Amino acid sequence: MRPPLLEIAGVNKTFGKSRVLSDISFSVGEAEVVGFVGPNGAGKTTTMKIMCGLLRADSGTVSLAGFDLRRQPQDFLARVGVLIESPGMFPSLSAGDHLAYLGRVRGCHEPATIARTLAAVGLAADSRKPARQFSLGMKQRLGIAMAILHQPQLLILDEPMNGLDPSGMVKLRELVRSLCRDSGISVFISSHLLHEVEQVCDRVLFIREGRLLKHAEVSAGRLAEIAAVYVRTGDDAAACALLRAQSFIQEVNPLDRGIECRLPAECVPRLAELLVAARIPLCELGPRRTSLEQVYLTYYPEGGSQPIQ
Amino acid sequence: MPFVKTEFLHIYATRVPQACYLAITAACYLWVFQLYHVEKIATRMAPPNFFYAFSLLFFSTWKSLAFPVTVICCAASWMVVENQHGMIRVCCAQPVARWEYLVGKMLAILGHVVLMTLVYLGAQLGYVALYSGVRGFTSGQAATLGRFVLHQMVLVLALTWIAVSAASFRKTSGAAIVAACLAMIFLGFMTTLPHDVLSPRYVFMRLSVFPIGDLPNPFGHWRDFKADNPFRQIYSPLNFYLVMFITPLFFFLPALFHFTRRDITE
Numbered sequence A: 001m002r003p004p005l006l007e008i009a010g011v012n013k014t015f016g017k018s019r020v021l022s023d024i025s026f027s028v029g030e031a032e033v034v035g036f037v038g039p040n041g042a043g044k045t046t047t048m049k050i051m052c053g054l055l056r057a058d059s060g061t062v063s064l065a066g067f068d069l070r071r072q073p074q075d076f077l078a079r080v081g082v083l084i085e086s087p088g089m090f091p092s093l094s095a096g097d098h099l100a101y102l103g104r105v106r107g108c109h110e111p112a113t114i115a116r117t118l119a120a121v122g123l124a125a126d127s128r129k130p131a132r133q134f135s136l137g138m139k140q141r142l143g144i145a146m147a148i149l150h151q152p153q154l155l156i157l158d159e160p161m162n163g164l165d166p167s168g169m170v171k172l173r174e175l176v177r178s179l180c181r182d183s184g185i186s187v188f189i190s191s192h193l194l195h196e197v198e199q200v201c202d203r204v205l206f207i208r209e210g211r212l213l214k215h216a217e218v219s220a221g222r223l224a225e226i227a228a229v230y231v232r233t234g235d236d237a238a239a240c241a242l243l244r245a246q247s248f249i250q251e252v253n254p255l256d257r258g259i260e261c262r263l264p265a266e267c268v269p270r271l272a273e274l275l276v277a278a279r280i281p282l283c284e285l286g287p288r289r290t291s292l293e294q295v296y297l298t299y300y301p302e303g304g305s306q307p308i309q
Numbered sequence B: 001m002p003f004v005k006t007e008f009l010h011i012y013a014t015r016v017p018q019a020c021y022l023a024i025t026a027a028c029y030l031w032v033f034q035l036y037h038v039e040k041i042a043t044r045m046a047p048p049n050f051f052y053a054f055s056l057l058f059f060s061t062w063k064s065l066a067f068p069v070t071v072i073c074c075a076a077s078w079m080v081v082e083n084q085h086g087m088i089r090v091c092c093a094q095p096v097a098r099w100e101y102l103v104g105k106m107l108a109i110l111g112h113v114v115l116m117t118l119v120y121l122g123a124q125l126g127y128v129a130l131y132s133g134v135r136g137f138t139s140g141q142a143a144t145l146g147r148f149v150l151h152q153m154v155l156v157l158a159l160t161w162i163a164v165s166a167a168s169f170r171k172t173s174g175a176a177i178v179a180a181c182l183a184m185i186f187l188g189f190m191t192t193l194p195h196d197v198l199s200p201r202y203v204f205m206r207l208s209v210f211p212i213g214d215l216p217n218p219f220g221h222w223r224d225f226k227a228d229n230p231f232r233q234i235y236s237p238l239n240f241y242l243v244m245f246i247t248p249l250f251f252f253l254p255a256l257f258h259f260t261r262r263d264i265t266e
Helices: A044-051 A073-077 A095-106 A111-120 A136-148 A166-183 A194-200 A236-244 A265-277 A292-299 B002-013 B016-038 B050-063 B066-079 B081-085 B098-132 B139-167 B173-192 B237-261
Strands: A006-015 A018-028 A033-037 A059-064 A080-083 A154-158 A186-190 A203-208 A228-233 A251-254 A259-262 A282-287
Touching (some): A006 A044, A018 A044, A033 A166, A154 A166, A166 A186, A194 A292, A203 A292, A228 A265, A236 A251, A236 A259, A236 A265, A265 A282, B002 B016, B002 B098, B016 B098, B050 B066, B066 B173, B098 B237, B139 B237
Antiparallel strands (some): A251 A259
């Protein structure tokens, strides 16, 4: 088994007397997109700032590809791309100037690299426009361009979808997936837009009051992992009786409209064949999975202000 | 140090330095106009040649403090421009050591200050050459002028080094300028220290007119201006260089310690 790309172990952080992170430990694998979810003030940005060296953890270790952030910060940071909070930029410089500025520091300021990066985030046409004329969405995209300019191994994105319009969100989602798929870049992404996180992430971590919730890693629900399906037929009572008699179906729950079944994902086609063979009209058959929003509400009742019982 | 060139080009791209060059050249002309057209003093001093005229013009512009204040404000502002615009989060996440980033940024700013100082001195030399001509300017005076330029450059760089070190503790341009000015005021108050506490030869501000001592006294024919005037060097160049190097260190080392350890919370 390959070791994880990023490993965080036992990270603690206090600001004055306030403890903001307690014993944070998790890992991110290669070419994996991991979501980071929690209410405001839970410690998401603090964790991410520690991951890129902006804040110093009181204790604990952060390592990437074997490089320890405290002992080998240059080697660590050379492999990380960062967009923390709203992207900062110089108002008088253009998008191209910003990338050239960072490119000179990282040794990748060739015009072709800059042009390719701007094109990847859809800013090629605005490369000469001063940043002060950018909309919030354009600034966000420029921030992402600055983060991916040097082809990092790990991309840390803190609320990257803030300010993006729906088409911008779709493009960002595609960009993140393509970075992961085509370039093998791992992405660690925080967002309040749970639907977006659900669509883009392989795994989601939940944080609350500075603590990572145990057993909070959930699958974002790929089709292959479906364990529950929703069935609606022309005769739900007959269908229910038929399905209950089948040994490969673990659970059958009649609903007000339709039936919920729990069964192994590979058995879903057999269920459809069974209903068709019994001449029960099949009106609807689809995955019935727990949405990330439901999981979030389980972990953060009352929007995160109430403790979990 | 990749940040030296990067920061230098970044500051240049803001076009503030170019605006400063124009402003300095234009502002110097105000004194030229006053001296040559209003007071006609250059024609009345003895001997009325290039070197003496430059000495008079430089003394007038320097004692107004317009140039050092401009330099200090620009440098302090440039020092925190990343904090001001949130770019500090990006800059400090680059694979460059914090000390390297801070020193690189300071060197870039000092590079611009060198250019500003050259424009400041060059504009005045040009105006004087234009108005008084260069007749009577000897090679010995040229060597003295070169020494003066060197001393003046060292003084301005030391002032800037102190200003940017003080500014690096702050996070906005306004606060940085205030911090830099407070550092200057603190240095000014050091001139009131009793001589048995700190010898005056080690007080930075007492050496702020040291370079002028290289220039000839244009008021030499005025009896009251002979005994005690800034056109005399009472301390050695070695003492000058020592103070110009040691004093900024008192501001720079805490700034370095603070910056390399501080959390980037903005």
